[in-house]
Amino acid sequence: MNSAIDYIENNLDGSVSVTEAAKEAFCSSFHFQRMFFAIIGVTPAEYIRRRRLTLAASELAVGNTKVIDVAMKYGYDSPNAFTRAFRNVHGISPREARNSGVKLSAYDRIFFRVEIRGGNEMDYKIIEKPAFEIIGKCKHFTNENFFKEAPAFWKKYVTTEEYQALWSLTNGKWGQVAEAPLMSVYVPDEVGSRDSFKDILGVEKPAKTKAGKFKVLKVPAATYAEFNCSYHTAVKMHKYIYGEWFPSTNYERDESKPDIAAYFPVAFLPTRGMGVRWWIPVINK
Structure with a gap:
């Protein structure tokens, strides 16, 4: 699963295939998405979307890259679609992200780890x-x-x-x-x-x-x-x-x-x- 996340993170500024991510986890796309949602609470597609918009906000806040270029880099075909998605996550427009002191949301990269959780019993x-x-x-x-x-x-x-x-x-x-x-x-x-x-x-x-x-x-x-x-x-x-x-x-x-x-x-x-x-x-x- 960590290899799958590595694949996703390395391709956020390009093409990301959930099927390819599933291959990194040695399972079908169907099983991978069920497992991912069960553990993380969001689908792989939603994770990818949030991570891309987190990186996009960082670029806009510290650089001079054009909004349209950032939108294209992170998979949005039009500025309007990018603006809607950006506003849903950050509450402001991409252009406003350049202003000093604005608050931006950050969705951190996830890591899978083995955790021992106190011996709960479940009959099956x-x-x-x-x-x-x-x-x-x-x-x-x-x-x-x-x-x-x-x-x-x-x-x-x-x-x-x-x-x-x-x-x-x-x-x-x-x-x-x-x-x-x-x-x-x-x-x-x-x-x-x-x-x-x-x-x-x-x-x-x-x-x-x-x-x-x-x-x-x-x-x-x-x-x-x-x-x-x-x-x-x-x-x-x-x-x-x-x-x-x-x-x-x-x-x-x-x-x-x-x-x-x-x-x-x-x-x-x-x-x-x-x-x-x-x-x-x-x-x-």
């Missing part, structure tokens, strides 16, 4: 799941926009007639293989440098059911680490899995398989109280 199971098919709604997200856009999108979707039609395929019954009434399957979709993935909300496909307007995906057989939590704590649990559990165990993620969140609604309880089981595909190191 290692389970085997045969292959099965999921049928449902498919939406593409990037790792950069997922945490901003996905919750609102799915919250709105579950109020639609299309979702009711999806739910009626099984009427809430558990699938025979997945043993869950509802699931989200996150499938890496390596497309250029956008690092997008498919987020499929659906149910285990009943036999002889036609896809119709829904997406059908075959989920391969896999070994999973299973973690139990609530819908309210699901994101926190996911960060724990990638940020602490993986580094402290003898497992690594099976890059060829998707992460799955299985949902278990409870009658008369709000959504935040719904049970969630994370199924994270693993192999021995």
